[in-house]
Amino acid sequence: MTVRTRYAPSPTGIPHLGNLRTALFDYLLARHFGGQFVLRIEDTDQTRYSPEAVGGLIESLRWLGIEHDEGPDVGGPYAPYTQSERLDLYRAAAERLLAQGDAYECWCSSQRLDEVRADQQRRKVPPGYDRRCRDEAGQAAARKEAEDEGRGCVVRFKTPLAGEVAFADAIHGVTMFNLATLDDFVMLKSDGFPTYHLAYIVDDEAMKITHVLRGDEWIPSAPRHMLIYRALGIEPPVIAHVPRVLGPDGAKLSKRHGATSVFEYRDQGYLPEALFNFLGLVGWSLDDKTEIISKAQFIEHFTLDRVVKSPAVFNVEKLQWMNGVYIREVVPADQLVELFAERLDRDLSPSIPRPIDRGLVARIAPLIRERIKVLAEVPDYCDFFFTDDLHYSVEELLGKAHKNDPSGAKAALEASAGAVGGVATWTHDALEAAFRALAESLGAKAGDLFSLVRVAVTGRRVTPPLFESMEILGKARCEARLRGAIAKLS
RNA sequence: GGCGCGUUCGUCUAGCGGCCCAGGACAUCGCCCUCUCAAGGCGGAGAUCGCGGGUUCGAAUCCCGCACGCGCUACCA
Numbered sequence: 352m353t354v355r356t357r358y359a360p361s362p363t364g365i366p367h368l369g370n371l372r373t374a375l376f377d378y379l380l381a382r383h384f385g386g387q388f389v390l391r392i393e394d395t396d397q398t399r400y401s402p403e404a405v406g407g408l409i410e411s412l413r414w415l416g417i418e419h420d421e422g423p424d425v426g427g428p429y430a431p432y433t434q435s436e437r438l439d440l441y442r443a444a445a446e447r448l449l450a451q452g453d454a455y456e457c458w459c460s461s462q463r464l465d466e467v468r469a470d471q472q473r474r475k476v477p478p479g480y481d482r483r484c485r486d487e488a489g490q491a492a493a494r495k496e497a498e499d500e501g502r503g504c505v506v507r508f509k510t511p512l513a514g515e516v517a518f519a520d521a522i523h524g525v526t527m528f529n530l531a532t533l534d535d536f537v538m539l540k541s542d543g544f545p546t547y548h549l550a551y552i553v554d555d556e557a558m559k560i561t562h563v564l565r566g567d568e569w570i571p572s573a574p575r576h577m578l579i580y581r582a583l584g585i586e587p588p589v590i591a592h593v594p595r596v597l598g599p600d601g602a603k604l605s606k607r608h609g610a611t612s613v614f615e616y617r618d619q620g621y622l623p624e625a626l627f628n629f630l631g632l633v634g635w636s637l638d639d640k641t642e643i644i645s646k647a648q649f650i651e652h653f654t655l656d657r658v659v660k661s662p663a664v665f666n667v668e669k670l671q672w673m674n675g676v677y678i679r680e681v682v683p684a685d686q687l688v689e690l691f692a693e694r695l696d697r698d699l700s701p702s703i704p705r706p707i708d709r710g711l712v713a714r715i716a717p718l719i720r721e722r723i724k725v726l727a728e729v730p731d732y733c734d735f736f737f738t739d740d741l742h743y744s745v746e747e748l749l750g751k752a753h754k755n756d757p758s759g760a761k762a763a764l765e766a767s768a769g770a771v772g773g774v775a776t777w778t779h780d781a782l783e784a785a786f787r788a789l790a791e792s793l794g795a796k797a798g799d800l801f802s803l804v805r806v807a808v809t810g811r812r813v814t815p816p817l818f819e820s821m822e823i824l825g826k827a828r829c830e831a832r833l834r835g836a837i838a839k840l841s
Numbered sequence: 842g843g844c845g846c847g848u849u850c851g852u853c854u855a856g857c858g859g860c861c862c863a864g865g866a867c868a869u870c871g872c873c874c875u876c877u878c879a880a881g882g883c884g885g886a887g888a889u890c891g892c893g894g895g896u897u898c899g900a901a902u903c904c905c906g907c908a909c910g911c912g913c914u915a916c917c918a
Contacts, residue, residue, distance in 0.1 A: 359918095360918090361917080361918050363917085363918080393918070395917090395918080396916095396917055396918065398917080399917065399918080457916090461915090461916065464915085464916085468914095468915090471842095472842080474842095475842045475843095476842075476843085477842070477843045477844080477914075478842090478843085478914060479843095479914075505916050507916095523846075523847095526845075526846090528844080528845085529844080532843065532844050532845095532914090533844090534914085536915095537915080537916050538916095539916085540916040541916060542916075544916085546915090546916070546917085546918085547917075547918050551918095565918095566912095567845095567846065567847085567911095567912075568846090568911095568912050568913065568918095569912095569913090569918090570845060570846060570912080570913080571844070571845055571846085571912070571913040571914075572913075572914095573845095592846085594846095594847085595911090595912085597911090599852085601910080601911085602911090603911090603912090629853095632853070632854080632866095633853065633854095634853095634854095635854095636853085636854055636855070638855070638865090639854080639855035639856075639864055639865055639866095640855080640864080640865045640866075641865090641866095642853095642865085642866055642867090659854080660846080660847065660848095661846095661847055661848065662846095662847070662911075663852090663853065663854090664852060664853075665852095665853095666852050666853055666867065666868085668852080668867060668868055669852075669853065669866075669867040669868080670867090671867090672866085672867055672868085673866095673867085675879095675880090679879095679880070719879090721879060721880045721881090722878060722879040722880070723879080724879095732878090783876085786876085787876095797876065798875095798876055798877080799876095800876085801876035801877075802876075802877065804876090805876075805877065811877090812877065812878090813877055813878045813879090814877065814878075815877095815878085815879095816876070816877085816878095817876055817877075818876080
């Protein structure tokens, strides 16, 4: 039997990192066993449905590199993969349960349900449906009221009043649940849509899903699911409740914690490979030391028994570090050049002509790849290569060293312009030698001179190595910029 | 209120009876390197393994209580 897993999000908004981590585990598990990973859209709640969400879901999986084998966009042998298109299946299952006596129609109004619940809370008894429609007399009365008011009915599962159900979880082990604590839950809503409980079971069975991974907030409803499996004569799949991903304050990850959608990370310049790596290590680990791990290695080693039970706080700082590692050590140089170029095309001032010169980016990339953690930092590090329109103040130019000595700075810049003119071979080594000699003859500290020249040539106080930058800029531009700085001090 | 899940450095984690007076990583601190910023190297601090009982020659690891946190308790997933 081939392993089949599925990611079954409900399209209610932008895909969330916590959910995506579960999708990632689903994907890794399927690939590890050479099986399939399917995407299924659980749009059974019409009130929360958001049409753009499906596209976002697919795009976020695609970007992260979690490719699905079957789904609403790519089809597959068990189509359709959208629950709203499979309504007859759930209805048939509900009718079968009805016919078997494992379910019953409930005609109670939501208003009455609210009253019952309020009353139970007041009396401090466990809330739950009072089973009015479970017996014929109650049901008949409720049905009469409902028909007078033109309401429809829901289908509820007829939970055994006593006894126990065992539930075996691949991560948490076996738990026994007392049926007396469970009420008769709704499986089919009055609008004809199923609830999650019925829908996922019917679909997983139809789609031959062998492993169900979901957040551990689902543990409490697992016993209901066991009841449905049994009533429908379905052998339950392996079910694993994975730990949730929390925000820094220990609360469930939400908008309040800043970026929670992959798109925000993508826009800030996180690499999908890095996020994949990072996400794969929240709640799972290979051993006691592995941090940087490729997709292939994940697939080779991922198993459920190394998934932890406790929830994890999403540690953005570590993600940032990891992204830096990918930028400077993992991503191939040519790919990095393209990433940098795309970033510059997008973020550099519109006054700068497009497209950005890839050849130039290729020369700059080695200089900045080891100084940034996210792509968003790229433009600030190298915009001066692409424009001669530098903006810096006299204060920035003088810095601390020449703060009270503008004339000295001016003299040093003039000497620098001269030195640039005298450099025979335009290489960073020759430049550095020339400027060190100049500093000495000026009786200045090399660092002070370099800072001055740095601002003059780049317009910034923080840049890639000065002489490498100058080498790329070329003699003419460096000279012109030094003259510009001198003019600024005149 | 009921039911359930969880609990190892600030954070992510290793650990599945002796190798642990607990290892790695991020963050943090110090030193080195250094033209700025990074990167890198070295080193430090940081966990009474939630608490209390057992079991055992021996427990972070097994058992039982308790505490705390979280979740579920919808015609939401």
